[in-house]
Amino acid sequence: MLQAFLVILQRDLILAIRHRAELMNPVLFFVLVVVLFPLGVGAEISILQKIAPGIIWIAALLSALLSLDRIFRTDMEDGSLEQMLISAQPMSLLILAKIIAHWMITGLPVVLVGPLLALFLGLSTEGIETLFITLLLGTPILSAIGSVGVALTVGLRRGGVILSLLVLPLYVPVLIFASQAVDASAAGFATTAPVAMLSALLLLALSLTPWAASSALKMSVS
Amino acid sequence: MDSFSNFIHMGGYAGYVWTSYGIALVIFVWSVVSPIIQKRQLIKRIKSIVQDEQG
Amino acid sequence: MIMRFIHKLGSPPYFYQFSGRLLPWLSGICLILFAYGLYGGLVLAPTDYQQGDSFRIIYIHVPAAWLSLFVYMVMAFSGAVALIWRIKITEIILINSAHIGAAFTFLALITGSIWGKPMWGTWWVWDARLTSELLLLFLYLGIIALYSAIDDKRKAARAVAILALVGVVNIPIIHYSVEWWSTLHQGPTVTKFDKPSIDTRMLIPLLVMAFAYKFLYAIVVLLRARNDVLWRERRSQWVTALFDGSK
Numbered sequence: 176m177l178q179a180f181l182v183i184l185q186r187d188l189i190l191a192i193r194h195r196a197e198l199m200n201p202v203l204f205f206v207l208v209v210v211l212f213p214l215g216v217g218a219e220i221s222i223l224q225k226i227a228p229g230i231i232w233i234a235a236l237l238s239a240l241l242s243l244d245r246i247f248r249t250d251m252e253d254g255s256l257e258q259m260l261i262s263a264q265p266m267s268l269l270i271l272a273k274i275i276a277h278w279m280i281t282g283l284p285v286v287l288v289g290p291l292l293a294l295f296l297g298l299s300t301e302g303i304e305t306l307f308i309t310l311l312l313g314t315p316i317l318s319a320i321g322s323v324g325v326a327l328t329v330g331l332r333r334g335g336v337i338l339s340l341l342v343l344p345l346y347v348p349v350l351i352f353a354s355q356a357v358d359a360s361a362a363g364f365a366t367t368a369p370v371a372m373l374s375a376l377l378l379l380a381l382s383l384t385p386w387a388a389s390s391a392l393k394m395s396v397s
Numbered sequence: 398m399d400s401f402s403n404f405i406h407m408g409g410y411a412g413y414v415w416t417s418y419g420i421a422l423v424i425f426v427w428s429v430v431s432p433i434i435q436k437r438q439l440i441k442r443i444k445s446i447v448q449d450e451q452g
Numbered sequence: 453m454i455m456r457f458i459h460k461l462g463s464p465p466y467f468y469q470f471s472g473r474l475l476p477w478l479s480g481i482c483l484i485l486f487a488y489g490l491y492g493g494l495v496l497a498p499t500d501y502q503q504g505d506s507f508r509i510i511y512i513h514v515p516a517a518w519l520s521l522f523v524y525m526v527m528a529f530s531g532a533v534a535l536i537w538r539i540k541i542t543e544i545i546l547i548n549s550a551h552i553g554a555a556f557t558f559l560a561l562i563t564g565s566i567w568g569k570p571m572w573g574t575w576w577v578w579d580a581r582l583t584s585e586l587l588l589l590f591l592y593l594g595i596i597a598l599y600s601a602i603d604d605k606r607k608a609a610r611a612v613a614i615l616a617l618v619g620v621v622n623i624p625i626i627h628y629s630v631e632w633w634s635t636l637h638q639g640p641t642v643t644k645f646d647k648p649s650i651d652t653r654m655l656i657p658l659l660v661m662a663f664a665y666k667f668l669y670a671i672v673v674l675l676r677a678r679n680d681v682l683w684r685e686r687r688s689q690w691v692t693a694l695f696d697g698s699k
Contacts, residue, residue: 323618327598327611337597341615344590345622348629355636376625387618390535394610404495408505413570417563421512424559425668428552432675439679440695447692 179264180272187276190249201242202284208234209292220297227296228357231306235285235314236346240339242281243321246273247329247392257396266392267385270326274318274385282314302361305370309353312373319380320345326391348376462539464681465690471674478671485664492657500654509567511657515665516560517581520588521623523553523669527595528620531613540684541677543609546616547599548676552669554592560585580634584627591619 191198212230213223223230250256259269289310290303298306324342328334356369407414460466493511500507527549530542564582565575576582595612602608685691 323614327615328601331601333601337594337601340590340597341594344587344594344626345618347587348622348625351629351633355633372629383621387614391611391614394607394614397607407508408499410504410506410508410570413506413566414508417509417512417566420562420566421516421559424555428555428672429668429675432672432679436675436679436682439682443682443686443691444695446686447695450692 176264176268179262180268183259183269183272184276187273188279191276191280197245198280201238201281202288204241205234205238205285206288206292208237209296213296224297224299224361227293227298228302228306228354228361230296231289231293232309232313232350232354232357235289235310236317236343236350238285239281239314239317239321240342242277243318243325243338243342244335246277246318246322246325248325251329251396256392260393260396266389270322270385270388270392271381274315274322274381274388277322278315278318282318286310286314298357299361301363302357305360305366306357308370309356309373312370312377313349313353316349316373316377316380317346319384322388323384323391326388326395328395329392330395349373352376458539462537462541464540464685464688467541468678468681468690471678475671475674478667478674482664482667482671485660485667489657489661489664492653492660497654497657498651503571506567506570507654509563511661513560513563513567514658515662516556516563517585518662519665519669520553520557520560520585520592522666523549523556524588524591524616524620524623527553527616531616534609534613535617541681543606543613544677544680544684545673546613547609548673548680549669550592550595550599550612551676552672554589554596556665556669557585557589557592561589578634580631583634584630587626587630588623591623595619 209230212226216222216226247256250259260266262269286307290307293303293306321338321342324338324345327341328338331337352369352372356366356373359369360366405411405415461470489511493508497508499505527546530546530549533539534542534546561582564585568577568579568582569575595615598615599608599612602611682691
C-alpha cells in the first residue's frame, strides 16, 4: 500500500518535471497577480504593508485554482485514472499521493516565493516568518479541497468556471485564518490561535478529502 | 382609521418594512406558482406522449 | 416499521400519491401559521424601543436565514441517504431543495441589507451573519451550477450529493472563521437580532413564522419533486394510466 502511494507520487513528480514549461506557470501567475496590486492600488508602502497578507494569500488561492485541473485531467484523458480505480489499492490513498504531488509541484514554489514578494510589499520580518508558516500549512489544504472539486468536474466541458464556484467558498476559512495570522504577527500579537486552526484544518482536509474525491471520481469516470 | 394609517406608516420605516415584505411575498408566490405552471405544461406533454403511443 | 415506510415512500407512484394527499393539509397549516405570524409580528408585537418599527423586518429575515441553513441540512441528509441506499426520491428532494434554498438565502440577504440601512446607515455591512449568508448563497449556486452542467441526471444527482456533504462539513468551519474574522475587525456587533431578553410578544410570532417558512419549504419541495417524478417516470405504466383515464 505504501509502495503504491510512493509509486503514484514519484510518477506525478516525474511527469511534472518532464513538462518543465508548465511547471512554472502557476508561480508566474502568482507573482504577476501580486505585482498587479501595487500598480492598481498605488505604490504607497503603508497601504501595501497593510494589505500585503491579503494580497499574497488571494494570489496563492488564485494560482492554486488555476493549476487544480491537472490533478486528474491528464490521467482522465489517457485512461490511467480508470486503471487506478479498478486497481486493488484503496483509491483514497492514491488520491492522497496525487494531492501531495500536486502540492509539491504547484504549492511549494508559492511557499518559497511568497515571502520574497512580501519583502517587496514592505512586510516586517515577523510578518514574513508567519507568512511562510501559514503558506506552508495552508497551501496543502488548497490542493486537498481542490481535489474534490476537480474530481466532481473533471468530465465536464465547462468544468473550469464551475470548479472555481465550487472551490472558492470552501477556501474562505484558509484565507481568513492565514491572513489574520500574518496581520497579527506584523502588529506584534500572538499568532497561536490562527496557526493552530490552520493546522487543524490541514489535518482535517488531508484525512477527509481523499474519501470525498474518490467517491466523486467513481461517479465522474463511470 | 388612525390606527390603520399608523400601521401603514410603520413609525417612519414604512419604505424599509414594506419593501422587505413585498420582496418576501414575490419570492413566496413565485416559488409556489412556478411549479404549478410547470406541472400544467408537463401534463400536456405527457398526454401528447401517451396519445402518440396509442395512435 | 419506519424503514419500511421510507422504502415505500421511495417508490415513485406511492410518493406521488402520498404527497398529493399531504399537500392540502400542509397548505392549510402553512396559511394559518403565516396569518398568525404576520398578525403577531406586524400588529401584536410592541414597537422596539431602540429600533422602532424597522425591527419588524426580522419576522421575514430571521426565519429566512434559519431556513436557508435548515434546507442545506435537509440536502446533506438526503444526499447521504441517496448515496448509501440509492433511493431516487431522496435525489429528487436534494436537487429541488437547492433552488428553494438559494431563493431563501437571497431573501435573507436582501432583507438583512434593507434592515441594515436604517440601523447602520449603509446598505451593506461586512457583519458575520450577512457574510456567512453570502457564502452560503455561493454554496447553493455551486450546487445548482454543478447539477445543470452534468447531462446524465442520475450522475448529476450523485455529484451534487457528494458536494452537499462536503459543504455541510465546511459550513460550521466557514461560519466560525467568518465570526472570528468579524470580531477582529469590528468589535462585537452593536445591534443583534437575538437579544437574550426579547419580549415574548415579539418572540412568539418569530417562532410561528419560522414554522410557517418550514411548511412553505415542504410544500414547494413536494410540488417540485412531484413534477420531477412525473417527468422521470413518464414512460412507466402508472403515469400513463394517470393521464389515460382523465382525458
